[in-house]
Amino acid sequence: MSVSSWPGLKALAAQQGSLRQAFAEDPTRAEQFSTQACGITLDYSKNLINRQSWQALQQLAAQSRIKPVLNAMLAGEKINNTEQRSVWHMMLRKTDVSGLMLDGENIGDAIHDCRKRMTALVSQLHNGEYLGYTGKTITDLIWVGIGGSLLGPQMAVEALTPYHCSPVRLHFAGNIDGAVVSDIVKGLNPATTLVFVASKSFGTEETKQNALAIRQWFKDHGADGAAIARHFWATSSNISAATEFGIVEQNILPMWDWVGGRYSLWSAIGFPVALMIGNAHFAELLKGAEAMDTHFTEAPFSDNLPLILALLGIWYINGFGCQAQALLPYSHYLRLLPSYVQQLDMESNGKSVDVNGVAVTDATAPVIWGDAGTNGQHAYHQLLHQSALAVPADFILPVKPAHKLSDQHQRLAAHCFAQTQALMQGKTLDEATEECLAAGMSGAEAAVLAPHKVSPGNKPSNTLLLPELSPYYLGALIAMYEHKVFCQGVLWNINSFDQWGVELGKQLSGPIYQALSGAAADKLDSSTRALIKVFTEQK
Structure with a gap:
């Protein structure tokens, strides 16, 4: 069963009442509509749902093909039907990969070998053992990629800044704009710079052109073919194209066709993350994602974090006609998360035909946008609070900060919770009028100003609390959004894993x-x- 065959969605949405009234009438509402998994707490009580509508959404999930498609994915079936590919990115974060076979290939051994090579290279760079063509220690690494080969590692590296322990500085080159490479190489020394080219096909134009420009920079400084071979690594499935470029085969880490770019952080694409936070912490990132995988595959639908988020998204997109969703991390280090989820969600589910090539009759992926709080409160939160547009929002807050300014973190938390409360309850005309009068205005003055201070409320939001922004919890958070996107793709009966x-x-x-x-x-x-x-x- 898909959303399009469930005629009661819009009618049920139209019956939802006031959130403010719902909280006033039910003191247990927050307890009823909250859950926890892998240490992450989800409060979804500030959503336009009641017992009846939530039971109906759960029924939609139970009647859907989520479980069969999930089982097919885990079994290695080619659920990416337009490209005839399996979807096995979850296998990349399994602790025990022994015995994993796909199409007659020992995938477990391949994953283990890739991890071993990544670990060895990280250790060499951290210990100053990897020397450049003049015998000097590597001081800088340029990561060349775009899309999933860039957004995931760049977001995770930024998010885990407090865990950085690498003596090697990291630079990301993505956009084909020549200013990117030009700015990066300023002040760098080719003799102490390593370059990592991330491209499954080794033909992506932006990545290839940036790699060519950097290779020319090496040549301009007198580096020959042997020197370039020493300084260039790659992760790719096109070995011949990479070696033709000048990268020796032993410096090429694998990419597999059963993992899409936006799901590849857990593979060799995660090398920049491992480099910056160290091998042990990178292993924790994988463990957090694996824990969320276990929760998603085993938890009942009523307590399943990714499925709950997926159903709420379906509810607003197809029941209320919402076209956007705000992702609002109240963490400076998570400021790139909205950009990462943009690709994860919009490239996966921004489709106009279903898995059979038939035009879909319902809207699919929303426009994802957002930035770190509290910056947004002084920018677009005005629209969230008073615009006629309805924009559901996810607020994300780590409980423990990675710094010692505890009072500022408490103020940050206060702002986060206040925004969700304000969106939910709003401010009535009577309340605005009373506020104006209390400020000393005359009745006439209050009557003029009060309407401008009214906020309608009834704006939905989720609040996600992480114990801390550690590698483990970041891994769980990312995997949670991956599985949310998967569930929504199944409910819309679309292929979430191609991007034609x-x-x-x-x-x-x-x-x-x-x-x-x-x-x-x-x-x-x-x-x-x-x-x-x-x-x-x-x-």
């Missing part, structure tokens, strides 16, 4: 690049031809 929509722009950029270089542009539309004309005249 990104191909068209790539295909069209080739002829346009040729036109920018002087080739005929007569087959392009008039707007694009005009833009090319202005660009070529002014460059």
Whole structure:
């Protein structure tokens, strides 16, 4: 059963009442609509649900194909049907990978070997044992990738800043904008710089062009082929393309077609994370994700964290017509999490046809956006509170800070909880009027100002509390959002693991690049031809 075959969703949504009233009438509401898994507490009581509607959503999940599709995924079946690929990223974070077989290949041994090679390289770099072509210790590493090969490791490295222990400095090169590489190499020495190229196909344009620019930088400083081979590593499934580039095969870590880019943090794509936080802490990141995997596969639907979040998302997108969701981490270190989840959610479920190629009749993925609190409170929270738009929000807060400014952290928590309360209860016209009068305004003045201070309330939110922002809990948090996206994909009956929509722009950029270089542009539309004309005249 999918969402499209459940006709009562919109009608049931229309029957939901006031959150403020619901809390006033039921002192046990917070207890009823909260749960915990892997140390993460989820309070979903500030959502537009009651016992009846929540039971109905649970029934939708029970009648869906979530369990069968999950079992098929775990069994290695090719649930990515458009690319005929298995979806086995969960295997990358299993503690015991022995005996894992897929299509006749010993995947367990391959995963173990990759982990062993990653661990060895991290240790060499931390101990100053990996020397460059002039015999000097490596001081900097440039990670070259884009999309899932960049967003995951960059977010995790940022999130786990307090755990950094690497003597090697890390630089991320993603965007094809030449300013990226130009700025990175300023002040670096090729003799002490290692380069890691992350590309499954080794043909992604942005990654390849950045790698070529960095390789040229080495050559400009006198490095020959042997020196470049010493300083370039890769993670790729296209060994021949990587070796043709000049990377020796023993410096290439594997990528497998059964793990998509946005689910690849747990593979060699996580090398920058292991480099910065150390091998032991990287292992904790995997353990946290594995713990959430166990919870997701074994917990009943009524207490299943990812499924609860997935059902609430379905409820708002398809029941209320919401088109966006805010992701609001109240943690400076988690400020890149919204960007990471943007790709995870929007690239996975931003689809217009179902698994059979039939046009979907319901909206799918929302627009994900957000930033670290409390910055957002002085920017877009105005829209959240008073706009007619309904934007469900996830608030995420680590309980224990990674610093000693405990009073500031307590104030941060106060702001986080206050925002969810304000979104839920709002401020009525009577309350706004009374507030104006208490401030010394006349009745006439209060009547003019009070309407501008009204907040409608009834704006839904979830609150997720992490005991602390450690590798373990970050791993669990990321895996939780992965499984949420999976559940929603099944409920919409779409393939969450392909991304054909990104191909068209790539295909069209080739002829346009040729036109920018002087080739005929007569087959392009008039707007694009005009833009090319202005660009070529002014460059």
